[in-house]
Amino acid sequence: MTVSNDLPGGTSTVDRAPDLASTRPAMRRRPWLQALLPVVLVAIMAVLGLVLQASPLLTLQEVLALVVLATATNLLLGGGGVVSFGQGVFYGVGAYTVALGWLHWQLSFWLTFFLAPFVGAALAVPIGLVALRARRLYFALSTLAFSELAYQLAESRYSFTKGANGVFGPFVPASLTNPVTGYFFLLAVTVVSLLLLWKVNHSPFGLVLRAIRENRERMQALGVNVYRHQLAAFVISGFFCSLAGAMFVVYSQSAYPELLDWTTSGAPVFMAVIGGMGVFLGPAAGAFIYQFGHDELVRYVDDWQLVLGGVLLLIVMFWPDGLLGTYARVRWGAIRRRRSSGGEEDSDG
Amino acid sequence: MDTVVTDTVGVLTTASSLFIVATGLTLVFGALRLINIAHGSFYMYGAFLATTLVAHVPHVGFWVALVVSPLVVAVMGVVVEVAVLRRLYRREHLTQLLATFALLLIFADLALRLWGKDVRGIDPPAVVSSNFRVAGAVVPTYDMVIVGVAGVVGLGLWVLLARTRLGWRIRAVVDDPEVLSASGTNVPLLLTGVFALGALLAGLSGVVIAPQQAVQPGMDAQIIVAAFIVAVIGGLGSIVGAAVGSLVIGIVQTLGAVWAPSWASTFMYALMIIVLAVRPWGLFGTPER
Numbered sequence: 001m002t003v004s005n006d007l008p009g010g011t012s013t014v015d016r017a018p019d020l021a022s023t024r025p026a027m028r029r030r031p032w033l034q035a036l037l038p039v040v041l042v043a044i045m046a047v048l049g050l051v052l053q054a055s056p057l058l059t060l061q062e063v064l065a066l067v068v069l070a071t072a073t074n075l076l077l078g079g080g081g082v083v084s085f086g087q088g089v090f091y092g093v094g095a096y097t098v099a100l101g102w103l104h105w106q107l108s109f110w111l112t113f114f115l116a117p118f119v120g121a122a123l124a125v126p127i128g129l130v131a132l133r134a135r136r137l138y139f140a141l142s143t144l145a146f147s148e149l150a151y152q153l154a155e156s157r158y159s160f161t162k163g164a165n166g167v168f169g170p171f172v173p174a175s176l177t178n179p180v181t182g183y184f185f186l187l188a189v190t191v192v193s194l195l196l197l198w199k200v201n202h203s204p205f206g207l208v209l210r211a212i213r214e215n216r217e218r219m220q221a222l223g224v225n226v227y228r229h230q231l232a233a234f235v236i237s238g239f240f241c242s243l244a245g246a247m248f249v250v251y252s253q254s255a256y257p258e259l260l261d262w263t264t265s266g267a268p269v270f271m272a273v274i275g276g277m278g279v280f281l282g283p284a285a286g287a288f289i290y291q292f293g294h295d296e297l298v299r300y301v302d303d304w305q306l307v308l309g310g311v312l313l314l315i316v317m318f319w320p321d322g323l324l325g326t327y328a329r330v331r332w333g334a335i336r337r338r339r340s341s342g343g344e345e346d347s348d349g
Numbered sequence: 350m351d352t353v354v355t356d357t358v359g360v361l362t363t364a365s366s367l368f369i370v371a372t373g374l375t376l377v378f379g380a381l382r383l384i385n386i387a388h389g390s391f392y393m394y395g396a397f398l399a400t401t402l403v404a405h406v407p408h409v410g411f412w413v414a415l416v417v418s419p420l421v422v423a424v425m426g427v428v429v430e431v432a433v434l435r436r437l438y439r440r441e442h443l444t445q446l447l448a449t450f451a452l453l454l455i456f457a458d459l460a461l462r463l464w465g466k467d468v469r470g471i472d473p474p475a476v477v478s479s480n481f482r483v484a485g486a487v488v489p490t491y492d493m494v495i496v497g498v499a500g501v502v503g504l505g506l507w508v509l510l511a512r513t514r515l516g517w518r519i520r521a522v523v524d525d526p527e528v529l530s531a532s533g534t535n536v537p538l539l540l541t542g543v544f545a546l547g548a549l550l551a552g553l554s555g556v557v558i559a560p561q562q563a564v565q566p567g568m569d570a571q572i573i574v575a576a577f578i579v580a581v582i583g584g585l586g587s588i589v590g591a592a593v594g595s596l597v598i599g600i601v602q603t604l605g606a607v608w609a610p611s612w613a614s615t616f617m618y619a620l621m622i623i624v625l626a627v628r629p630w631g632l633f634g635t636p637e638r
Contacts, residue, residue: 077443083442083443131625133625133626133629134630136442137384137446137585138585140384140446141384141581142581142622142625142629144574144577145574145577145618145622146618148574149615149618149619149622152614155614156611156612156614156615262574263570266450269447270447303459303461303462304458305454305457306455306459308451309452309453309455310455312447312454313433313448313451313455316437316447316451317433317436317448320440320444
């Protein structure tokens with residue numbers, strides 16, 4: 001709201017030399033605004049934790065895990081233009097790390113929660129090495145195959161994973177099973193994760209990733225090792241997707257094969273598309289809409305997939321930038337027009 | 350000797366049913382550069398329509414279904430192409446992937462509305478429901494029907510693509526739609542036709558497989574992954590690749606189920622991963638630009 005109240009005099013700063021690292025010129029003019037939005041959002045979330053009942057708080061816990069999952073998936077999608085239908089592997093592995101650590105070796109929850117993202121990252125290295133050799137559709141399909149492979153392994157290795165039943169158990173410490181403390185713990189983890197992911201997105205590395213998406217051949221010609229950059233992004237994404245899986249355990253106190261299925265892997269892609277892949281907080285917004293939309297829908301209609309599919313189809317066809325993306329594009333468009341009418345060249349063709 | 354015959358028949362039957370599903374997928378990719386995730390939905394609708402037709406048209410029901418179901422599914426394909434996909438060809442691959450994923454979700458719930466959650470099944474028609482013996486092994490006649498249908502489909506597609514002017518246009522459209530259009534081909538109509546043919550093949554495979562497998566919700570998501578694997582191993586867009594891919598998967602699935610049943614479900618995925626690691630564009634495919 002505050003952003004749209006531009007003073008006419010404020011436009012002059014935009015007409016300076018274009019700053020490549022800045023994706024939001026509107027906010028760059030007033031740096032405090034950029035810092036204010038997340039602070040306000042976190043404050044709202046904290047207040048919700050103090051006033052809400054146990055049941056909506058548990059739903060919010062799940063949403064927080066999905067926020068991290070969707071934002072980490074979008075590092076590949078929005079950042080690198082890489083469509084992975086395999087992020088469910090890391091989500092599931094994160095959850096299983098906590099559950100199996102307790103089941104087989106009686107490891108403490110805090111240790112496995114800390115280890116989970118590193119297990120995911122370690123697993124992302126070989127998967128990424130193989131999958132990233134393929135491009136575009138072949139890449140999407142090979143990540144899908146990894147997802148199904150993990151799903152089948154989790155389901156068929158009964159002695160290790162308890163098969164289709166999954167692992168349920170009292171492996172979450174009592175302090176976290178309380179909805180309020182559990183919620184604040186997950187909120188803290190989410191805030192730290194998003195800050196780190198934001199840092200990655202806005203680092204020179206993130207900039208190179210976006211440049212690869214825009215023009216892979218040009219970056220190759222410039223001497224950028226595309227494969228290595230995308231592999232690094234894949235590993236970072238795997239790290240945070242696994243962390244999201246460990247967060248899911250705090251909410252659900254369980255791990256089961258469906259977490260690894262390819263339809264699970266599709267969910268964070270949906271969230272990113274609904275919220276807007278081009279904006280950092282887009283997938284997070286998408287995660288909220290997806291989960292609460294789902295919870296409301298299943299109360300009233302049997303076929304919620306029909307509605308989800310319909311909404312998704314309409315967004316894909318008519319609203320490709322998603323919820324927050326449209327807002328960002330409108331602002332970009334306004335700034336571009338202003339800039340080009342001032343006689344300056346557009347920096348990106 | 351009899352186990353060799355039994356295994357061979359098993360491999361051929363599995364491979365043939367996979368081949369019919371995968372050809373439609375690979376044909377559509379070859380001409381439209383589109384991965385149709387809703388291909389499994391067309392397959393499921395073919396099977397569901399067959400159960401309905403067999404229930405309502407006694408005695409000759411199966412043969413009616415074999416002709417009518419694929420045609421109805423082809424009409425669904427036309428509607429999908431004209432209403433949705435045609436508007437997305439110029440957009441990113443991701444857009445088309447997600448649109449067909451959305452269609453999968455929509456079709457899945459519509460099928461639940463139309464046919465419910467019950468597991469259905471149909472009997473093979475009386476003429477081909479018996480067994481015969483080869484070297485001491487019992488071979489169901491209907492298995493040979495599946496192999497026969499796959500043979501007809503494979504041969505028909507090969508003649509169409511390699512020996513006719515229409516096939517030449519289908520192969521040309523992906524590389525140069527502008528020139529093709531300038532030389533007098535109605536390109537949008539051609540693309541709609543190819544997509545409808547792909548849907549028809551999916552519907553046909555659904556009918557053909559219905560007497561052998563449980564017809565139930567969820568068979569769409571299940572088959573689509575298997576069809577992808579077959580098509581990707583062979584190389585998307587290649588009919589020969591689809592044949593080789595389905596044979597390879599048929600061997601792995603059938604022999605895996607005999608020799609290592611608890612691992613069998615994972616072999617197919619592991620194999621695809623190995624193939625893609627060596628040849629990221631599949632055995633008979635061409636590298637993406």
